[in-house]
Amino acid sequence: MNAKNTMNTQHMRHIKRAALAAGVGAVLVAGVLVFVPDGDQGPPEPGPEARARAAVGAGSPASLPDVAALIRDREAWLRKNPEDAESWAVLGAAYVERGGLRADTAYYPKAEQALRRSLKVTPGERRNPAATAGLASLANARHDYAAARKWGEAVRKADPARWATYPVLIEAYSGLGDYPAAGKALDKLRALRPDNPRVLSVSSAVYRDRGWREDAAAKADEAFTEAGTPAEKAGALHALAGLAWDRGEPKEALRYYDAALKISRDHHQSLAGRARALAALDRADEAGQDYQAAIAERPLPEYALELGELYESQGLDGDARSQYALLRDRTARARVDGVNEELLLARFESDHGNPRAAVDRLEAEWRRGHRSMQMSDALGWALFKAGEPAKALPYAKRATEQGMRSALFSYHRGEIERALEMDSPARRHLEEALRTNPRFSPLLAPKARAALDALGELPDGGPKDMHGNGEYTPLSPAPSAPSSASSSSSPSSAPSSVAPSVPATPSAVPSASGTPSKPVSTPTPPVSTQSAARN
Numbered sequence: 001m002n003a004k005n006t007m008n009t010q011h012m013r014h015i016k017r018a019a020l021a022a023g024v025g026a027v028l029v030a031g032v033l034v035f036v037p038d039g040d041q042g043p044p045e046p047g048p049e050a051r052a053r054a055a056v057g058a059g060s061p062a063s064l065p066d067v068a069a070l071i072r073d074r075e076a077w078l079r080k081n082p083e084d085a086e087s088w089a090v091l092g093a094a095y096v097e098r099g100g101l102r103a104d105t106a107y108y109p110k111a112e113q114a115l116r117r118s119l120k121v122t123p124g125e126r127r128n129p130a131a132t133a134g135l136a137s138l139a140n141a142r143h144d145y146a147a148a149r150k151w152g153e154a155v156r157k158a159d160p161a162r163w164a165t166y167p168v169l170i171e172a173y174s175g176l177g178d179y180p181a182a183g184k185a186l187d188k189l190r191a192l193r194p195d196n197p198r199v200l201s202v203s204s205a206v207y208r209d210r211g212w213r214e215d216a217a218a219k220a221d222e223a224f225t226e227a228g229t230p231a232e233k234a235g236a237l238h239a240l241a242g243l244a245w246d247r248g249e250p251k252e253a254l255r256y257y258d259a260a261l262k263i264s265r266d267h268h269q270s271l272a273g274r275a276r277a278l279a280a281l282d283r284a285d286e287a288g289q290d291y292q293a294a295i296a297e298r299p300l301p302e303y304a305l306e307l308g309e310l311y312e313s314q315g316l317d318g319d320a321r322s323q324y325a326l327l328r329d330r331t332a333r334a335r336v337d338g339v340n341e342e343l344l345l346a347r348f349e350s351d352h353g354n355p356r357a358a359v360d361r362l363e364a365e366w367r368r369g370h371r372s373m374q375m376s377d378a379l380g381w382a383l384f385k386a387g388e389p390a391k392a393l394p395y396a397k398r399a400t401e402q403g404m405r406s407a408l409f410s411y412h413r414g415e416i417e418r419a420l421e422m423d424s425p426a427r428r429h430l431e432e433a434l435r436t437n438p439r440f441s442p443l444l445a446p447k448a449r450a451a452l453d454a455l456g457e458l459p460d461g462g463p464k465d466m467h468g469n470g471e472y473t474p475l476s477p478a479p480s481a482p483s484s485a486s487s488s489s490s491p492s493s494a495p496s497s498v499a500p501s502v503p504a505t506p507s508a509v510p511s512a513s514g515t516p517s518k519p520v521s522t523p524t525p526p527v528s529t530q531s532a533a534r535n
Helices: 003-022 048-058 064-080 085-102 107-121 129-141 145-158 165-176 179-192 197-209 213-226 230-246 250-263 268-280 284-297 301-313 317-336 342-352 355-367 373-385 389-400 407-419 423-436 445-455 484-488
Strands: 024-029 032-037
Touching: 048 064, 048 085, 064 085, 085 107, 085 129, 107 129, 129 145, 129 165, 145 165, 165 179, 165 197, 179 197, 197 213, 197 230, 213 230, 230 250, 230 268, 250 268, 268 284, 268 301, 284 301, 301 317, 301 342, 317 342, 342 355, 342 373, 355 373, 373 389, 373 407, 389 407, 407 423, 407 445, 423 445
Parallel strands: none
Antiparallel strands: 024 032
């Protein structure tokens, strides 16, 4: 059976499953699946407010019109019933969701006011878990992962069976770099709701972080199959596109992004992803148009950074500067609304501004307990760009040795090792970057190839020096993340206690707690571009 027939067969299976789940019959007429309602029509379809309330309560994707309808409904209700704690919690969670959907951080202070009002009316995480969990979700949206952990753990302690708490905790633990805790939370979540689309999507994300690509793709495929709303389907397709991108398959990623946009036209994440894939396929003009469209709809600073680097790779320095100015503007606005964009700003400063300022930003974040793979990679790269490759290497190792297969992480480590004259490891990691995704960045992928060419071929007889002249930096055990009270620490030079430890390489099994299971193969795309529109 060829690939097209395989794709169509799988998509037909998804439709049949959806038909059975909806309680309708289906017959095949002239090759077209026609749905025939059974005698019992069942309850009416929920309205937009109900759909948004269900999605927001479970932390699942919701459509912007539905969320807007929910906000209008609860605002009107609360004007007449200001002592309704539950409605204040729902309104606060809806504000968080709308802020993310609109890329408008101005909704986050409103969300905090609503959630705290709910807790004032009905205090305590045991009596008011929805408001407490809402504050955890808000903290994640603001990238304050220590606060998200605090609120999330309070809800979990009060009600361990409340499954919607665990995705919030998993995001917080991942932001802090506490991947073992994230794995344990995922195990509990899967035990509570194994086939829920939200749970499947979270499982896919955790597996991706651990480098289990095939298992991550399988879970994203299951999430698409089980999805009950267009927003959920688009989110699952976006995840599959991201995995294809990570594998260095921009054509495959483009197909998934197109399918997601067919289902949800305002899915800005997929529009930006489509631009990224087009740039990798040497369709720079189209990529620029898609980036501009995404920024016009949702002016996220990370989109401005990507478009700026695309322009810079084309020699369009003036256009690049305009995007970098937009990045600064949007991050400044976000800071006013309580959003922590230090990681993104440091990434920008390392390559396009002041690397020493990037180091100061990231060392402060490290002391706050933000020690994710992304933070480790960014801090290592900032130290390297600031002229301290020996201090940079432990962070680069920590980023690359926790499981995630990232061409960017490998490239950064290879350049750091090259600066330390560790030619063999440098060659290995530069090759790994280009093997993982040959077009991982329009600006940096060519530099990776140039660096590899500069190293030349491996000399006959193997390398003479396996270690180079890099300074040895002992790796102390990673301390537990400090409480949010430590976030006021001012930046300074990194003390030895800041140096990260390199965790043991995780066992390649798809259970978050290490329980072995049989690997699965990477699924084919669940929909074609044309069939997605019919779903």
